Amino acid sequence: MLSVIALALLVTPQGSGLYGASPDRPERTMVEVRGVAFGASGDEHGPIGGGAGYSARPTRRDHIAHTVDQLLAALQEAKTGEVVFVPGKVSLDFSARVYVDKTVLEISEGVTLASDRGTDGSPGALLFSDALATRPFIRTMGPNVRLSGLRLRGPDPERRLDHHRRSYREPGKGRDPKYYYSFPISNGIAATHDGLEVDNCELAGWSHAAIYLRRGSKHHIHHSFIHHNQYQGLGYGVCHDIAESLIERNLFDFNRHSIAGTGRPGSGYEARHNVERGTSLSHLFDMHGGRDRKDGTTIAGDWLHVHHNAFFCTKPVIKIRGIPVKQAVIERNWLIHPASRHAMKSDGRTTFGENAWGIEHPVVRTGR
Numbered sequence: 001m002l003s004v005i006a007l008a009l010l011v012t013p014q015g016s017g018l019y020g021a022s023p024d025r026p027e028r029t030m031v032e033v034r035g036v037a038f039g040a041s042g043d044e045h046g047p048i049g050g051g052a053g054y055s056a057r058p059t060r061r062d063h064i065a066h067t068v069d070q071l072l073a074a075l076q077e078a079k080t081g082e083v084v085f086v087p088g089k090v091s092l093d094f095s096a097r098v099y100v101d102k103t104v105l106e107i108s109e110g111v112t113l114a115s116d117r118g119t120d121g122s123p124g125a126l127l128f129s130d131a132l133a134t135r136p137f138i139r140t141m142g143p144n145v146r147l148s149g150l151r152l153r154g155p156d157p158e159r160r161l162d163h164h165r166r167s168y169r170e171p172g173k174g175r176d177p178k179y180y181y182s183f184p185i186s187n188g189i190a191a192t193h194d195g196l197e198v199d200n201c202e203l204a205g206w207s208h209a210a211i212y213l214r215r216g217s218k219h220h221i222h223h224s225f226i227h228h229n230q231y232q233g234l235g236y237g238v239c240h241d242i243a244e245s246l247i248e249r250n251l252f253d254f255n256r257h258s259i260a261g262t263g264r265p266g267s268g269y270e271a272r273h274n275v276e277r278g279t280s281l282s283h284l285f286d287m288h289g290g291r292d293r294k295d296g297t298t299i300a301g302d303w304l305h306v307h308h309n310a311f312f313c314t315k316p317v318i319k320i321r322g323i324p325v326k327q328a329v330i331e332r333n334w335l336i337h338p339a340s341r342h343a344m345k346s347d348g349r350t351t352f353g354e355n356a357w358g359i360e361h362p363v364v365r366t367g368r
Contacts, residue, residue, distance in 0.1 A: 017123075018204040019157045019228045025049055025251050025275050029310040031334055031356055033364050038356035039310040039334030040273040042249060048275050049251030050149075050200035050223035051118035057200065058114045058148055061085040068092050071127075072105070080110030086150070088115050088122030095155075099131040109142025109193070117149040117200050124202065128153035133184035136212065143216070144195040154186045154205030157228035157254075159281060164232035185234060187212045191219065191243070199223050207231035209260075213243035220246050227253040230281050240301075242266040252284070253277040261301050263288035263322055268303040276313045283315055289322020289347065297322075298347065304328040311335045320346035331355060334362065341368045 017023045025048055030039035046054035062082035063074035071092060074084045086092070097103035105127075107113055117124025129137055132155050138147070160183070167180035188206040189198065194216040202225045203210035210229045213219050226237040235256030238247055242264050252258035252274060261267045267287075276284050285306060290297035300322030307329070311317050317335055320328055323346075330344055331353030337343045339357040345368075346352075356362040 018153045021227050023225050031362050040275050048249045049225045054118050054200045058083045058112050078111045083112040086115045086125035091126040095130040098129045098134050105138045106141050107145045110144045112146040115149040124149050124151045126151045130155045134186040136187040136190035138189045140191045143193040146197040149200045151202045152188050156207040157205040159230050194218050204228040208234045209236040209239035211238045214241045217244040222248045225251045230256045236260045240267045245269045247271045249273045254279050256281040257286040260286040263300040267301040270305040272308045274309045276311045278312050280315045283319045285318040287320045306330045307332045309333045317343050323348040339365045344368050
């Protein structure tokens with residue numbers, strides 16, 4: 001017998017998000033079939049997507065910044081364990097600094113940059129750059145950096161379909177990566193050290209990736225609203241190079257791929273209790289294989305575990321474009337698709353466990 005769990009943990013409306021996106025998520029994100037739960041739920045820290053009700057906020061305020069200069073100075077002075085806080089009403093425009101001085105916000109080992117998204121209706125401080133070549137906006141300079149309760153707005157929320165067509169499909173050009181990459185791209189956060197934590201943030205408008213995990217392990221991306229990162233050919237919410245992460249309880253929408261990876265050895269991710277709200281340019285979760293890298297292998301990362309996510313989008317859910325070194329496991333997700341082999345794809349070494357298919361009367365099926 002089918003019973004539907006209507007969760008009490010909802011993202012309370014806080015006005016329009018970045019680029020006019022609503023931070024609300026579907027009220028029903030989990031179903032129970034024969035006593036087994038499929039889909040996503042909030043946890044003791046708060047709702048999927050963060051905001052109102054999120055409780056795991058940093059409490060220290062060792063440095064408080066109200067201006068661009070104050071923030072840059074505070075980030076230089078902050079020591080391990082300290083918090084640089086930007087009040088929620090503050091809006092900081094870094095466009096000129098990025099364009100002229102190539103400014104990057106650099107955060108030292110163990111330092112937290114925070115605001116108060118969701119506290120007493122606060123949207124969280126807005127940090128933004130309108131310079132197309134913002135790459136990256138924020139860079140970690142050591143392990144265990146945290147960004148919490150902020151809004152990070154990039155310069156380009158567009159799909160740029162015409163540019164992609166001219167680059168790769170227009171007669172006479174053929175496939176021309178040089179022409180394609182002549183248009184500047186942007187990254188929100190770039191990490192090359194272990195233990196980046198991004199929580200209770202809103203990130204949008206980054207044409208390459210909102211969060212680019214270049215190296216490191218034990219990264220934790222959670223309780224955030226990640227959307228409008230959808231530049232055709234790139235456009236990632238969270239992108240892995242040689243990195244490993246836990247990605248949970250995020251609200252995704254309007255990304256080309258919400259989670260992606262180069263598939264190089266040493267990469268992998270666990271994605272759990274995330275919600276895809278409905279709009280995507282391509283498949284939702286991704287891991288590239290050797291044929292994409294043209295390295296003569298079939299390797300698609302070391303491992304993946306994708307479970308307890310809710311996919312309210314009709315695009316394919318996941319494509320593993322090769323064979324993981326260890327294993328991929330896809331289970332306990334809720335898809336609005338009717339059961340279909342086209343929704344989940346892998347070239348091998350992948351276990352497709354039980355998943356719930358369909359929106360009105362979900363059916364549990366093992367495999368694809």
